Amino acid sequence: MDAFTAGLLQRIKTTQSDLTHARETGDDFLADLEQGELDDLHRLAAEHGVEINATAV
Template identity: 90%
Template sequence: MDAFTAGLLQRIQTTESDLTKARETGDDFLADVEQGELDDLHRLAAEHGVHIGATSV
C-alpha cells in the first residue's frame, strides 16, 4: 500500500470516528462538518481507485 492510500484510509477512519462522536454528543453542526469531510474523502478515494470497504458510519 502506498503512502497516499494509507493516508487517505487513515483520514477516513479518523473522520468516521469524529462523526460518530459528534452525533453521540448531539453536536449537529460538527456532525454536518464531519459528514461533508467524509463525503469528500469518499469521492477522492473513488477518483483514485481506492477501495475503502465497509464503513462504520
Template identity: 85%
Template sequence: MDAFTAGLLQRIETTESDLTHARETGDDFLVEVEQAELDDLHRLAAEHGVEIGALSS
C-alpha cells in the same frame, strides 16, 4: 499499500470516528462538518480507485 492510500484510509477512519462522536454528543454543526469531510474523502478515494471496503459507514 502506498503512502497516499494509507493516509487517505487513515483520514477516513478518523473522520468516521469524529462523526460518530459528534452524533453521540448531539453537536449538529459538527455532524454536518464531519459528514461533508467524509463525503469529500469518499469522493477522493473513488477518483483514485482506492477501495474503502469495511471502513465505509
C-alpha cells in the same frame, strides 16, 4: 499499500470516528462538518481507485 492510500484510509477512519462522536454528543453542526469531510474523502478515494470496505473504516 502506498503512502497516499494509507493516509487517505486513515483520514477516513478518523473522520468516521469524529462523526460518530459528534452524533453521539448531539453536536449537529460538527456532525454536518464531519459528514461533508467524509463525503469529500470518499469522492477522493473513488477518483483515485482506492477501495474502501467496511473493515478498513
